[in-house]
Amino acid sequence: MPEVRLVNVTKKFGKIVAVENANLQIHDREYFSLIGPSGCGKTTLLRMIAGLVQPDEGEIYIDDRLVTSIPPEDRGIGFVFQTYALFPHMNVWDNVTYGPRVKALESKESERIGREMLEMVRLFERLDAFPSELSGGMMQRVALARALSAGAKLLLLDEPLGALDAKIRHELRYELRRFVKDLELTGIHVTHDQAEAMAISDRIAVMRKGKILQVGTPQELYMTPQHIFVANFIGESNFLEGYVSKLTEKESTIELRGGLLVRALDKTHGEGEKVVVAIRPEILVVEKGKKGGVNSIFGNIEGFRFEGTNVRYEIRLENGDLVVVVRPALMAEWLDVGEKVTVSFPIEKSFVFTYPERGLKRELALE
Amino acid sequence: MARFNITRFLDSLSSRSIVRYIVYSCSVAFFFALILIPPILGIVLKWNTMADIFGNSSLMSRAISAIYASFAIALFVSFIDVVAGLPMAWFITRGGFKWLKSLDTLADIPFIVPTVALGYSLLLFWSDPKQGISSLFGSSLVSRGWLLVILLHFAFSYPVVVRVMVGALLDYKREYEEAARTLGAAPITADRTVTLPILKTALIASFILALARSLSETGATIMVAGAFENGPIFISKLKTAQEPGYEGALVFVSFILIAISCIIFVTIMLLGQRLKMPIKKVWPVAERKLSSSGVTNLRNSMSLLVFFFLVLIPSLFVALPAFYAITNGTLNQAVTGAGIWREYWQSLILSYSVGAIATLLNTIIGLPMAVLIARRRLGTAFSSILDVLVNIPLIIPSIALGISLSIFWKNFQSMPEIGLLIFVHLSITYPYLVRSMTAAIERVNTDYEEAARTLGGRPFTVFRTIILPLTKYSLIAGAVMVFTRSVSETGATLAVTKLKTAPVLLVGWVKPFLANPSTAPVNSLEIGLGCGILVLFSFIILLVLRLFSRGKGMY
Numbered sequence: 075m076p077e078v079r080l081v082n083v084t085k086k087f088g089k090i091v092a093v094e095n096a097n098l099q100i101h102d103r104e105y106f107s108l109i110g111p112s113g114c115g116k117t118t119l120l121r122m123i124a125g126l127v128q129p130d131e132g133e134i135y136i137d138d139r140l141v142t143s144i145p146p147e148d149r150g151i152g153f154v155f156q157t158y159a160l161f162p163h164m165n166v167w168d169n170v171t172y173g174p175r176v177k178a179l180e181s182k183e184s185e186r187i188g189r190e191m192l193e194m195v196r197l198f199e200r201l202d203a204f205p206s207e208l209s210g211g212m213m214q215r216v217a218l219a220r221a222l223s224a225g226a227k228l229l230l231l232d233e234p235l236g237a238l239d240a241k242i243r244h245e246l247r248y249e250l251r252r253f254v255k256d257l258e259l260t261g262i263h264v265t266h267d268q269a270e271a272m273a274i275s276d277r278i279a280v281m282r283k284g285k286i287l288q289v290g291t292p293q294e295l296y297m298t299p300q301h302i303f304v305a306n307f308i309g310e311s312n313f314l315e316g317y318v319s320k321l322t323e324k325e326s327t328i329e330l331r332g333g334l335l336v337r338a339l340d341k342t343h344g345e346g347e348k349v350v351v352a353i354r355p356e357i358l359v360v361e362k363g364k365k366g367g368v369n370s371i372f373g374n375i376e377g378f379r380f381e382g383t384n385v386r387y388e389i390r391l392e393n394g395d396l397v398v399v400v401r402p403a404l405m406a407e408w409l410d411v412g413e414k415v416t417v418s419f420p421i422e423k424s425f426v427f428t429y430p431e432r433g434l435k436r437e438l439a440l441e
Numbered sequence: 442m443a444r445f446n447i448t449r450f451l452d453s454l455s456s457r458s459i460v461r462y463i464v465y466s467c468s469v470a471f472f473f474a475l476i477l478i479p480p481i482l483g484i485v486l487k488w489n490t491m492a493d494i495f496g497n498s499s500l501m502s503r504a505i506s507a508i509y510a511s512f513a514i515a516l517f518v519s520f521i522d523v524v525a526g527l528p529m530a531w532f533i534t535r536g537g538f539k540w541l542k543s544l545d546t547l548a549d550i551p552f553i554v555p556t557v558a559l560g561y562s563l564l565l566f567w568s569d570p571k572q573g574i575s576s577l578f579g580s581s582l583v584s585r586g587w588l589l590v591i592l593l594h595f596a597f598s599y600p601v602v603v604r605v606m607v608g609a610l611l612d613y614k615r616e617y618e619e620a621a622r623t624l625g626a627a628p629i630t631a632d633r634t635v636t637l638p639i640l641k642t643a644l645i646a647s648f649i650l651a652l653a654r655s656l657s658e659t660g661a662t663i664m665v666a667g668a669f670e671n672g673p674i675f676i677s678k679l680k681t682a683q684e685p686g687y688e689g690a691l692v693f694v695s696f697i698l699i700a701i702s703c704i705i706f707v708t709i710m711l712l713g714q715r716l717k718m719p720i721k722k723v724w725p726v727a728e729r730k731l732s733s734s735g736v737t738n739l740r741n742s743m744s745l746l747v748f749f750f751l752v753l754i755p756s757l758f759v760a761l762p763a764f765y766a767i768t769n770g771t772l773n774q775a776v777t778g779a780g781i782w783r784e785y786w787q788s789l790i791l792s793y794s795v796g797a798i799a800t801l802l803n804t805i806i807g808l809p810m811a812v813l814i815a816r817r818r819l820g821t822a823f824s825s826i827l828d829v830l831v832n833i834p835l836i837i838p839s840i841a842l843g844i845s846l847s848i849f850w851k852n853f854q855s856m857p858e859i860g861l862l863i864f865v866h867l868s869i870t871y872p873y874l875v876r877s878m879t880a881a882i883e884r885v886n887t888d889y890e891e892a893a894r895t896l897g898g899r900p901f902t903v904f905r906t907i908i909l910p911l912t913k914y915s916l917i918a919g920a921v922m923v924f925t926r927s928v929s930e931t932g933a934t935l936a937v938t939k940l941k942t943a944p945v946l947l948v949g950w951v952k953p954f955l956a957n958p959s960t961a962p963v964n965s966l967e968i969g970l971g972c973g974i975l976v977l978f979s980f981i982i983l984l985v986l987r988l989f990s991r992g993k994g995m996y
Binding site: 124125126145146147148149151152153155157159160161162163164172173175176177178220221223224230 | 614616617619620621622623624625626627628630634635638639641720721723724725
């Protein structure tokens with residue numbers, strides 16, 4: 075029953091803190107993703123779970139067994155590398171049966187596993203091929219078959235789809251989830267692609283600069299981001315700066331730049347506190363002309379893009395702030411650039427964050 | 442009037458494909474005419490003299506056993522060098538200690554120290570009853586003979602193996618090894634079944650280089666061999682003695698040495714790639730035990746011991762008499778150039794001048810060759826053939842090459858001896874720069890070049906501003922190898938000329954001293970100082986080049 079638990083795990087490379095005091099619990103048979111911008115420490119975290127990197131501090135448990143000082147070969151894991159790391163001097167068959175062989179399983183048993191794994195990834199007929207003769211998608215599948223051949227119940231995937239074309243990436247990501255679920259594995263998947271993580275994960279941890287910012291289901295991260303960085307990294311958000319001008323028992327009123335007032339269901343920030351209101355582009359409603367009502371702001375359409383599924387407006391609000399609005403392309407009449415519009419959103423659909431000490435831009439920066 | 446600009450001129454020339462072909466063709470022509478053909482043709486010209494030796498059975502049996510000794514020692518020593526050098530390279534790259542970096546530099550020392558100095562140093566260390574390790578026993582621990590030859594060859598081939606394997610291990614993508622570990626392989630199993638097979642090419646290359654070095658070395662071997670004879674010693678003795686019919690024997694031995702070297706080289710090149718390492722079988726329990734930290738520490742300690750006691754300390758032992766020489770006034774004599782020292786300084790100047798000229802000429806004719814091989818400029822097939830051919834001077838025992846070259850150039854009466862000397866050094870050192878640069882250029886992504894071309898760079902500019910800076914490290918490394926090899930060179934020099942380069946002079950000092958120390962014109966402190974100065978200068982040159990090349994270039 076592979077359950078993974080990290081307790082206060084820290085890793086430094088020289089002066090750079092790759093992972094800082096990480097605490098995490100990954101449940102049995104869960105498909106879990108670690109996401110964040112490059113350099114956030116997600117790969118280091120995964121490699122520590124695998125035993126390829128030693129943490130400086132903290133403990134790692136797999137199935138309640140303390141594994142911090144146990145070498146990778148004894149951790150009972152399968153690891154898929156971003157570049158696959160298929161052994162170039164061995165053909166597909168020898169690659170896939172490498173795990174059973176180094177564990178000195180009987181040769182009949184090794185053969186059975188090799189056959190089963192290759193049939194599972196539909197590559198049995200290519201068992202003589204060398205890695206250099208395979209396409210990217212095939213190499214990825216061989217890498218997966220090889221990782222699973224050692225009988226591991228914990229599958230670690232380091233950007234497993236990163237090197238593939240967009241279309242194949244799309245197909246294979248659902249296949250990965252299906253394998254993990256069918257074989258009753260626990261999967262930990264590292265990616266920088268939030269859409270990929272959202273599409274296949276049971277739960278996701280968002281990391282930035284070595285710290286885990288939030289852990290939750292895709293819905294939780296999307297609906298209730300607890301950190302301004304998460305609100306931006308998972309999905310998209312408009313950020314409007316202001317300060318709390320009035321706080322009641324039920325809600326707060328926030329004064330934006332230019333004296334515009336908006337209401338939000340937020341009681342965590344005191345009167346006078348500087349805040350940022352985050353609103354998802356798809357939450358915003360656009361209507362022609364000047365309309366009144368709660369949380370309605372006038373503006374002018376400055377940009378329009380047709381993106382297929384959606385249309386995207388860039389709207390300059392009357393206070394000078396710019397917001398992006400995304401609407402389903404086929405649902406409504408499109409508005410033209412230059413049109414005067416009213417943008418509105420329900421009071422329960424915005425998030426209010428304390429204004430970051432380092433400034434908004436730096437807090438949201440991906441690098 | 443616009444000032445004439447050489448760069449712009451070369452640029453505009455390089456834009457024309459005809460000019461590029463002329464440059465490439467010239468480099469190929471030089472290679473064939475100066476480097477490759479003369480050593481082969483020389484022997485062919487004197488083919489008929491070979492009959493002499495077949496009538497002389499005692500000379501013949503000496504020749505056969507000398508040839509046998511050469512190859513037996515070279516093969517054995519190269520094998521041991523790989524066995525000892527590989528764990529050391531592993532330790533240097535994976536040990537994870539900062540001081541290992543300086544160890545990496547130390548491992549180069551036996552490589553840059555001219556081999557005669559190395560030979561004398563080892564002689565003092567192992568067999569001088571008053572100094573070195575033997576002083577503990579009161580008599581020679583290892584007296585002159587085949588064992589000392591083996592120790593010597595081991596010491597000077599060792600850095601080649603370490604250098605090549607450290608480079609290969611640094612390049613190696615550790616992910617392969619990590620993948621094997623996550624699949625359940627113990628470290629030793631992963632090393633044996635994944636890392637080593639992937640590094641096979643480098644292993645073979647290091648073996649061949651060690652082999653070539655052992656087959657060619659002459660000067661130091663003469664010093665430590667005693668009555669023992671291998672190919673180069675036999676040839677040099679024949680040349681000195683000039684017994685009747687010696688020329689036939691020279692041609693015969695040279696021919697056999699060249700032929701067998703080529704056969705071994707081709708065999709290793711062809712079969713080595715097909716050689717399958719035993720990777721199917723795994724012994725999980727035993728290999729797990731071998732991977733334990735206890736065994737690993739033991740292996741690392743053994744590697745260090747071998748390095749220090751068989752390679753480094755014996756190699757630098759000459760510092761001791763050199764130091765005495767400084768304190769007792771011999772240095773003052775040396776500096777004033779009195780007596781024997783006049784000749785010493787002249788030989789040093791000759792050695793360094795020849796080395797510098799060989800380096801310069803080889804850079805000029807070698808660079809286009811490296812580009813043409815690495816970039817397949819004259820077709821893939823032709824480039825691959827050239828890639829093999831440029832190695833030939835490397836693998837031919839240098840004294841045999843010298844014999845053949847001297848026969849060839851004697852047909853040109855007007856050739857001065859210094860010219861002959863330069864030609865032979867050019868030939869012997871040619872492969873080092875070309876090999877080093879070919880490998881480096883192959884690693885430069887052609888995208889960089891293409892990007893530069895699309896930005897408006899002409900071929901010469903692209904070479905000057907993209908390839909050369911990126912491969913600077915290898916260029917300097919190649920040039921250093923050419924230079925040190927030339928300064929070290931003894932065998933071929935003895936074969937072609939009476940001019941005394943520094944190693945030849947030192948061999949001349951040591952020989953009578955070993956025969957009878959009391960009557961020898963040069964005493965042991967003077968020899969020690971002579972060797973010490975040579976070592977010191979090599980260090981300074983290496984240090985200067987290291988400073989120049991520090992942190993620049995990628996490959």
